[in-house]
Amino acid sequence: ERLLSEQSVEFILGFLDKTADNSPRYRTSVFDVSAPNAAGKPIRLIEESLDGESGLVCLFLAPHRSPCNRLTFEDAREEKEGLYPVFIGHLMNVSAQIGKYEADSENLKALYNGKIPKLCATLTLMKEKTS
Secondary structure (H helix, E strand, O other), rough: OOOHHHHOHHHHHHOOOOOOOOOOHOEEEEEEEEEOOOOEEEEOOOOOOOOOOOEEEEEEOOOOOOOOOOHHHHHHHOOOOOOOEEEEEEEEHHHHHHHHHHHHHHHHHHOOOOOOOOEEEEEOOOOOOOO
């Protein structure tokens, strides 16, 4: 049995990969959102507010020691394991999804050999009218 996101991770992340966009403002950024600490409790790693920004966000699970950066797109094409998109939507809807990961992270251990995965994100800023 496979997750839908597992079957299409290369397509989903490939579609979102705008890291080479001509406009630096609209290049996709990839970053850690939340990860388990030594005690296994998820800790939110992003603190800056993105209020006033508009864009497309993809939250995805990754092995707890994997880096989340622009090379993640290449990793998805080559390895295809352990990266599971779990949310794609507008930036203003992301806080509730992060909270859901933090509340339910213990249940995700089965997908990652008994370890809690981390939550990463891609963010592509857009003009409000576009997003």
